[in-house]
Amino acid sequence: MTEAFCILIHYHEIALKGKNRSWFERRLMKNIKRQLNGLPFTKVQLNAARIFCFGVDETKWNDYAQRLRKVMGIKHSILMTQVKGDIDIIQAVAAAQLKDLEFLSFRVSARRQYKDFHLSSQDINIIVGKHLQSIYLKPVKLKKADVDVVIELVKGMAYIGHERIHGFGGLPIKTSEQAVSMISSGIDSPVSSFEMLKRGVELTYVHFHSAPATSRQSIQNVEEILTVLAGYQIQCRVYMVPLLEIQQKIMAEAPNKLWVILFRRAMIKLASMIAEELDIPALISGESVGQVASQTLSNIRATADAADRPILRPLAGLNKEDIVRIAEKIGTYEISIEPYDDCCSFFVPIHPETKANLEVVRQTETNIDFGIMFDTALKNASIKTIEHPDYIKKLVPSLEKVSD
Numbered sequence: 394m395t396e397a398f399c400i401l402i403h404y405h406e407i408a409l410k411g412k413n414r415s416w417f418e419r420r421l422m423k424n425i426k427r428q429l430n431g432l433p434f435t436k437v438q439l440n441a442a443r444i445f446c447f448g449v450d451e452t453k454w455n456d457y458a459q460r461l462r463k464v465m466g467i468k469h470s471i472l473m474t475q476v477k478g479d480i481d482i483i484q485a486v487a488a489a490q491l492k493d494l495e496f497l498s499f500r501v502s503a504r505r506q507y508k509d510f511h512l513s514s515q516d517i518n519i520i521v522g523k524h525l526q527s528i529y530l531k532p533v534k535l536k537k538a539d540v541d542v543v544i545e546l547v548k549g550m551a552y553i554g555h556e557r558i559h560g561f562g563g564l565p566i567k568t569s570e571q572a573v574s575m576i577s578s579g580i581d582s583p584v585s586s587f588e589m590l591k592r593g594v595e596l597t598y599v600h601f602h603s604a605p606a607t608s609r610q611s612i613q614n615v616e617e618i619l620t621v622l623a624g625y626q627i628q629c630r631v632y633m634v635p636l637l638e639i640q641q642k643i644m645a646e647a648p649n650k651l652w653v654i655l656f657r658r659a660m661i662k663l664a665s666m667i668a669e670e671l672d673i674p675a676l677i678s679g680e681s682v683g684q685v686a687s688q689t690l691s692n693i694r695a696t697a698d699a700a701d702r703p704i705l706r707p708l709a710g711l712n713k714e715d716i717v718r719i720a721e722k723i724g725t726y727e728i729s730i731e732p733y734d735d736c737c738s739f740f741v742p743i744h745p746e747t748k749a750n751l752e753v754v755r756q757t758e759t760n761i762d763f764g765i766m767f768d769t770a771l772k773n774a775s776i777k778t779i780e781h782p783d784y785i786k787k788l789v790p791s792l793e794k795v796s797d
Contacts, residue, residue, distance in 0.1 A: 396474050396475060396476045396486065397447070397448075397474075397475045398449050398450075398451040398472065398473065398474060398475065399445050399446060399447045399448070399449060399473050399475050399552070400445070400446040400449055400457060400461070400470055400471065400472055400473065401443060401444075401445055401470070401471045401473045401545060401552055401554070402425065402443065402444040402445070402446065402461070402467055402469075402470045403443060403444075403467070403468045403469055403470075404418070404421055404442075404444065404466050404467060404468060405466055405467065405468040405560070405562035405563060406466070406562060406563060406564055407421065407466060407564070407565075408442065416568075417466070417564070417565060417568055418439055418444070420466075420565045420567060420568050421444065421464070421466045421467070421565040422437045422439065422444060424464055424465075424466070424565050424566055424567070425437050425444065425446065425461070425464055425467075427627050428460045428461065428463060428464050428627065429446065429457065429460055429461075432449075432450075432453060432456055432457060432460065433448065433449060433450045433453070434446050434447065434448050434449050435447050435448025436448065440547050440548060441506045441547050441548070443506075443545070443547060447475075449472075451472060454472045454556060457470075457472070458470065458472075458556075458558045461558065461560065462558055462559075462560055462561075463624045463625045464560060464565070464625075465560075465561060465562075465563045465564060465565055465566050465590055465591050465593065465625060466560070466562070466563060466564055466565035466566075466568075466593070467560030467561075467562070468559070468560055468562055469557050469558060469559045469560060470557070470558050470560065471543055471554040471555075471556060471557045471558075472554050472556045473543075473545075473552040473553060473554040474486050474490065474552070474553050474554060475550055475551070475552055476550070476551050476553070477549070477550065477551065478507060478510055478546050478549050478550055478551045479551070480512060480517070480520060480521075482551070483517070483521060483544060483551050483553060484520070484521055484524040484525075486551075486553045487501070487521050487524070487525060487542050487544070487553050488524065488525060488528050490542070490553065490554070490555055491525065491528075491529060491540065491542070491555070494540060494555075496529075496531060496539035496540045497531065497532075497539050498531055498532050498533070498534035498538045498539050498540075499522075499525060499529075499531055499533060499534070499538050499539060499540040499541070499542060500522070500533055500534060500535055500538040500540075500541050500542070501517070501518045501521045501522045501525070501533075501541075501542045501544065502518070502541055502542065502543050502544070503515075503517035503518050503521070503543075503544040503545070503546075504543075504544070504545045504546070505517070505545075505546045506545065506546060506547045506548075507546040507547055507548055507549055507550075509549075510546050517544060517546075521542065521544065525542070540555050541555060541557065542554075542555050543555060543557065561591050562591070563591035563592055563593065564591070564592055564593030565593055566590060566593055566594075566595055566625065566626045567593065567595050568593035569592055569593035569594045569595075570594065570595070570673075570674060570675075571594065571595045571596070571597065571671070571673045571674070572589060572594050572595075572596055572597075572668075572673060572674070572675040572676060572677050572705065573596070573597050573598070573599055573664050573667055573668045573671070573673050573675075573676050573677065574586045574589065574596045574597070574598050574599070574676075574677035575598075575599055575600075575601075575660060575661075575664050575676060575677065575678055575679075576598045576599070576600050576615060576618070576619070576631070576679075577600065577601075577611065577615070577679070578600075578610075578611045578614030578615045578618060578728070578729060578731075579679070579729055580716060580717060580720050580725075580726065580729040580730070581679035581680070581681060581684075581708055581716055582678070582679030583618045583621075583622060583679075583720065583723075583725040583729060584679065584708060584716050584719045584720050584723070584725070585677055585678065585679035585706070585707045585708045586598070586622055586677060586679075587622065587625070587719065587723050587725075588707035588708070588719075589677050589705065589707055590622070590625045590626060594677075595626060596622075596626065596629060596677065597629065597630050597631075597632070597667075597671060597673065598615075598619060598629060598630065598631040598632070599631070599632040599634055599660075599663070599664050599667055600612065600615045600631055600632070600633050600634065601634050601635075601636040601660050601663070602633060602634070602635060602636065602637075603635075603636055603637045603640060604635065604637070605637075606637050610731070610732065612633060614728055614729070614731055615631065615633075616631075616777070616779065617728045618725050618728050618729065619631055619779045620779055621723065621724045621725050621728070622723075622725070623779045623780055623781050624781050627780065627781050628778060628779070628780045628781065629778075629779055630776055630777070630778050630779075631776070631777050631779060632667055632774050632775075632776055633774060633775045633776075633777065634663055634770055634771065634773075634774040635770055635773050635774070636656070636659065636660065636663075636770065638766055638769070638770070639656075639659050639763065639766050639767070639770060640652075640656055640659075642761060642763060642766065643655045643656065643659070643761065646760070646761045647757050647758075647761060648757070649742035650742060650744055650745055650746040651746055651749070651753075651754060651757055652742055652745070653686070653687045653742075653745050653746075654687060654692055654695050654696055654745075654746060654749050654754055655754070655757070655758060655761075657687060657696040657699075658695075658696050658698070658699035658754070658758060659699075659767075661676065661696060661697070661699040661700045661704070662699050662700075662767060663767060663770060663771065664676050664700075665699075665700050665701045665702060666767065666771060667771070668702060669701070674702055674703070675702055675703045675704070675705055676700060676702060676703070676704045676705070677704070677705050677706075677707070678704050678705070678706050679706075679708055680693060680706045680708065680709060681706075681708045681709060681710075681711055681712075681713070681716065682709050682710065684713065686745045686746070686747050687745065689747050689748060691747075691748040691749050691750075691751075692746065692747065692748070692749050693706075694749075694751060695749040695750075695751050695754045698751060698754075698755070
């Protein structure tokens with residue numbers, strides 16, 4: 394019996410695409426190849442709306458699984474044994490795969506794309522299920538079985554496996570243009586960034602800090618968070634923008650109840666300037682309506698007014714518990730709860746404005762002569778490229794600066 398190992402990948406939302414589906418498929422396959430760089434495989438190939446990764450080393454399945462979980466657009470991936478489409482061979486392989494497993498129940502899930510095969514999917518389920526039952530004396534359980542033996546017949550070949558890992562679905566990165574994500578070292582903005590990555594958006598990040606008035610801990614935390622998020626897009630850039638001088642100017646010349654709103658407007662203006670420089674059409678924010686004083690609808694309106702392009706807020710309607718749950722799932726939560734001084738929260742007044750009047754905010758801002766402070770902040774910004782941790786051992790700062 395000749396057999397080989399491969400990984401069978403089912404995609405998610407791409408299946409709903411029409412005439413341009415092939416473009417999304419090609420992008421997904423390219424992303425898979427990039428993500429698996431350094432692991433053995435011979436080719437990634439599309440067959441009957443399924444993506445196969447051939448020539449894999451089955452002993453490194455955990456390494457493949459860890460990488461593939463981070464490829465946006467994937468519904469699930471399964472390590473498969475590839476054999477000739479023969480029912481006797483299929484039964485033998487299925488039985489061998491269960492040999493060293495501990496389980497109380499099982500099911501067989503067959504899908505037959507190869508319609509010339511003489512048995513239907515249901516027939517395969519029954520025949521293979523009876524064979525496994527006769528060997529292991531375990532009951533079949535159609536819902537929540539301990540083991541699900543997956544069998545797919547494609548173009549005369551059979552693929553059998555049971556180790557399935559689920560992806561996050563969505564769309565492949567680089568299929569939905571780019572955005573600039575305003576990221577802090579808190580819980581929310583990393584999750585909002587992740588949600589946009591899941592929509593196929595390639596992100597560039599901007600982090601605002603108040604060093605040396607605050608410690609550099611928030612910068613270090615953001616770098617750690619982006620090391621995690623870079624796993625989903627292989628590589629990302631972050632602009633570290635000093636905000637302290639602009640904040641000090643605002644605190645000296647504006648009512649303290651408007652400080653945070655004006656800080657936020659300054660950050661949005663700076664992020665918009667970076668987006669303009671890079672020809673990026675949208676900004677991303679981690680705001681959740683009503684979560685803190687600056688995130689009331691009136692205050693969101695007052696801050697968004699400073700933007701010259703759309704600000705997307707994927708967390709707007711989520712509860713804090715929902716956001717925390719996602720942060721834990723994607724691996725950013727433990728970093729986000731480490732102590733740090735945020736560039737806004739460090740200067741929050743006792744009684745911040747919760748229902749800002751847009752005209753008052755505009756007039757207050759107009760009365761402040763910022764001069765070239767925004768240009769100076771960008772000239773003093775540092776840029777760091779952060780790559781997937783499986784590709785480099787440490788983060789190497791870039792010597793680039795934002796161009797004039």
